[in-house]
Amino acid sequence: MLFHVRMDVQLPPAMPAAQADELKKNERELAQSLQRSGKWRHLWRIAGQYANVSMFDVDSVEELHALLMSLPLFPYMKIEVMPMCRHPSSIHESDA
Numbered sequence: 001m002l003f004h005v006r007m008d009v010q011l012p013p014a015m016p017a018a019q020a021d022e023l024k025k026n027e028r029e030l031a032q033s034l035q036r037s038g039k040w041r042h043l044w045r046i047a048g049q050y051a052n053v054s055m056f057d058v059d060s061v062e063e064l065h066a067l068l069m070s071l072p073l074f075p076y077m078k079i080e081v082m083p084m085c086r087h088p089s090s091i092h093e094s095d096a
């Protein structure tokens with residue numbers, strides 16, 4: 001199942017820089033591991049914003065929910081999820 005996910009990061013301005021850096025480092029490590037596994041298919045920065053657009057390929061909504069909740073930055077992100085299904089006019093086999 002494919003999901004389009006937008007994540008807006010909203011770190012508290014008062015958070016110490018060292019704590020923010022540690023969260024970002026842990027987030028990067030997990031994100032890269034999930035990309036290598038194929039679960040996190042795409043990760044794009046939205047230009048000019050501390051936000052990303054991602055595509056996830058998971059087996060269920062429950063798996064997506066657990067994955068998103070496991071992200072170190074989860075408590076500091078506004079997350080919007082859009083479930084994707086194949087468009088009948090798509091010529092890309094990988095869009096399923």
Ligand SMILES: O=C(O)CC1=CCC(=O)O1
Nearest residue numbers: 009027028031050051052
């Ligand atoms: O910086 C972001 O958009 C949040 C994030 C997701 C994966 C990652 O490494 O950072």
